[in-house]
Amino acid sequence: MKPAKQGKRAWAIALLLTIVATGSVLWLREQKADAADQERDQVVSQEAKRVAVINGAAVDEREFQLFLQSVKAQVASYFQTTYQAEVSQGFWTETYGGEVPLVKAKQLALEKLKEVKVKQLMAQKRGLLKDPGYPAFLEALTKENQRRKEALRQQLVIYGPQQYDAWGYYTYLVSNLEPRIKDTINEAEGPFADRKLLDERYALLVKQELESVKVVVDEPSLARIKMQ
CATH class of the missing domain: 1.10.4030 (Triger factor/SurA peptide-binding fold)
Structure with missing residues (x-):
């Protein structure tokens, strides 16, 4: 494989990994937010x-x-x-x-x-x-x-x-x-x-x-x- 093509492929893989990592972080944040919301809902429910x-x-x-x-x-x-x-x-x-x-x-x-x-x-x-x-x-x-x-x-x-x-x-x-x-x-x-x-x-x-x-x-x- 030519160096130019290898460089493009490496760049594409790096970009893909960055997108996946960013998506995982956002997903974890959403999960934590959902968990916090559920915890607050439970507290409200208990108070009710x-x-x-x-x-x-x-x-x-x-x-x-x-x-x-x-x-x-x-x-x-x-x-x-x-x-x-x-x-x-x-x-x-x-x-x-x-x-x-x-x-x-x-x-x-x-x-x-x-x-x-x-x-x-x-x-x-x-x-x-x-x-x-x-x-x-x-x-x-x-x-x-x-x-x-x-x-x-x-x-x-x-x-x-x-x-x-x-x-x-x-x-x-x-x-x-x-x-x-x-x-x-x-x-x-x-x-x-x-x-x-x-x-x-x-x-x-x-x-x-x-x-x-x-x-x-x-x-x-x-x-x-x-x-x-």
Whole structure:
């Protein structure tokens, strides 16, 4: 091949490589931009799912739905007993004696959530709980179920269910917080000679927190929630 032709070919290859490299850089920039947009969208989506804030702690829509489902049978029983209502299609949004089952269920769920959040925040203040948020809980749930799955694979002994559902693990963690909070009260104010006195002191502290609790409800978000 003649030198002139070789030079032209080399120049063409170099130009092609430059175009490809430039295109790759632009593509990577677009990918990063798309990823950033998706991340922002996820943040916005998470914020949109916030139903309430209790003493500064956000209540996720998924978290609220857990509590809503937990009172479902109780509320249905109340309307059946009080108004002889039948739990059929349309039951949750019907009005009975000026009361709506879904509205009552949401109110009851929020009341239960207030008490739980107060306890979680008491635990956080005492260094017993790092993050009372629901995303942190879901992360802990995933890790615990992975741990149990691996333990079963290795034929190790585990206590409790093979896998937790969200409500089961949530209530398990909350129930375990109470004795740990009481231990910190006993260390700070005790020792209490009578366990009953310690229980009463704990109940009093919870009551005091509930009396001054600040709840900010996102009404549009709450209104969108339906009974599953």
